Amino acid sequence: MFDILYTVGAFLLAISLLVAVHEFGHYWVARRLGVKILRFSIGFGKPLWKKTFGEDQTEFVIASLPLGGYVKMLDGREGDVAEDEAHRAFDRQSLRTRFAIVFAGPAFNFIFAIVAYWMMFVIGIQGVVPVVGEVSENTPAAQAGLATGQKIIAIGGKDTPIWDVALESILPVIVDRSRVEMFLENKDGTTFTTELDLSQTTQEMEPGKLFDILGFLPFREELKAIIGRVVDDSAAAKAGLQENDKIIRIDEHAINNWTDLVEVVSVRPDEDMLLLIERDGREMEIPTHTMSAEQDGKMVGKLGIGPFVSDANRVLYRYDAFAALSQGWDKCWSNAWLTLKMLGKIISGEVSVKNLSGPLNIAVYAGYSANAGFARFLDFLAIVSISLGILNLLPVPVLDGGHLMFYLIEAIKGSPVSEKVELIGQQIGIAALVLLMSVALYNDFVRLLS
Template sequence: MEENPGFFWTVLSFLVVIGPLVFVHELGHYFVGRWFGVKADAFSIGFGREITGWTDRRGTRWKIGWLPLGGYVKFAGDMGPASQPSKEWLSMPAEERARMFQGKPVWQRFLIVAAGPVTNFLFAIIIFSGFLLTYGQQQTPPVIAGVVSASAAAQAGLRAGDRILSISGKTVDRFEDIAMIVSLRPEQPLRIEAEREGRRIEVVAVPQTRVERDRFGNEFRKGLLGVTPAGSVIEPVPATAVVGLAVRQTVDIVTMSIEGIGQIITGRRSVKELGGPLKIAQYSGQQASLGLEALIWFMAIISINLGFINLLPIPLLDGGHLFFYMIEAVRRKPLAPEAQEWAFRTGIAALLTLMIFVTLNDLASFGLWSKLGGLIG
């Protein structure tokens, strides 16, 4: 029987997840901007009409908007969607302009913008570090204890006792790495290097597809190799190694996100797997119902994805600004305002189209269209 939290619990959980992550993201922009001496006019969590807020002694307006799907920091001198200075800014004295965002060198503007996504990654690394210190890490040796009959591993010729060394060029240090690498690649030929009785062997396996359902009824399509370990080994992690392992976990998740998007673009995965805010809200409620630890872990995953998405070179996102700053650094002058405006208008249209698509996708995954079809029929 499927278990799903109620509507109000889902909404509350979504706000608990997305609010702090947006705050952390914007705080990265804010603090690096302050470090370089840039005044912030406004710091907003959410868009649209202000619900509540206050003005600090530096003149920054801290506020909460009614639409909790993002946020922004408005720096003095950063007055347009394409970060183009206004006529009012250009008419200011040079000394005053030098203290504003557009008056800063391109490398400082680059760091201010990059600080948001970087802070999201740092937030996830801190969470992963806490889990590693508290619970340790699974460190099961990558030695095959059993091979499932008629599985991809059996067909490739893998045997019990083989030690997996790498899969498709990715080093395997522990048995848990096998599932991480294989699960994202169903029906995709994988070159596997293993050690058997002191000698190296190489085989090619094509993971089978398994569709799993969790307790909430969510379906997941995974690649399955068909090998089992001798057992699960959990070892404590030395404090000196925690950050390095947390960084590796973060990099692995970003890599999986990139590969997943690539598979959707190339048609190896269905576009139905793309989710938007509604899906995040649904998963937030589900993870919150599993307990605080599950919700915190989920926040780390969403934080990584928020940082990754914002680094995409799409106008209007942080990555779009960074892309233009790199062009400006190479050309020694910014692109023409007309070119930037055209790019940002295109970016807005692309993002709106994507938002509509993923929202329709989310509604379809909830079964809305089939229910409407039943009512009409």
């Protein structure tokens, strides 16, 4: 239950924050350009909290459905406007002013992403050094000469100190089905350059299939059954287990590695068990009673311990404050461009619609990233903020991009589009969004069920 509440909490925090950033963009620019703001709302539906501020008595609201928000401005199309305030109505503003106000929402999403990436790089993220694991025969990786144990030094001329950077560098190559130069280091320390050719791959790009397309797996060091962390007030803590204890046997089950340990404990929630451990070269028996926790809809056993993980293949990936700003800028726009390309290929049918994610999948990753630390959560917030910015810039009526499209038409023809055209466009836009959300939700349910 705690895992579910934690995931939901992380999701609501992320969405509320990103919606607030987006709507603040509209609000701040509108205020700066002299437009009167009537309401600033985070969420839809019944207000949970409401307060008025400022000379204009702007109403700030937190509503019951946090999956969106809006800024309501003084507008003659939505009601009568006093003559002395007509100059502050949104519909009375110049085309340039209206364009700036509408564009500000997505723009603030991109600005937020750059700031989040900057903070992430300054704090630093713990990552695993990219080392090649098992290589499948007759695959692009095998044809490029990749072998188990090789360290990936650079891809496409960009250094790859951790797997996160390596995957970011290789993902555009997969999307474009192109070639890329890789610089690798053998086990003996010698280095070489090779070309990974994905131009002839025919396998469809789907979530979880990235390494299938490449033809190799990341190297994973087998975790020994040695305790690296004991959670306070857990079953392990109450039993007296300590860091560096090696678990040899649980009841009659021999424990050879951490996988064996998890398999034995997870199927025994709320049960007594006897552990044989090795501590400081001496073996001893320790009785304990497992905790019970809900995971993926079922109850599992837990001791409240984490494995000892060697730092040999882990590094802290970070930059100083000045370099982090440049890196944040580059990462924001490279991810934005990749998102646009993916979206274009989905629309054209070159990439499967299975790559679309909805709120359920986003919620799951919100929980994962929040649990992995603040820097990882910033990374998650940035990529979702970029996605929201791009989504809102799509030329779909009812979205910011739809309004901007109408403004461009107005600039070309010299007059606003008719209310009838705008209404038809909004109906088409709503239908398109419903279809998009339906596909995304279907994908979410399929992933959760599988």
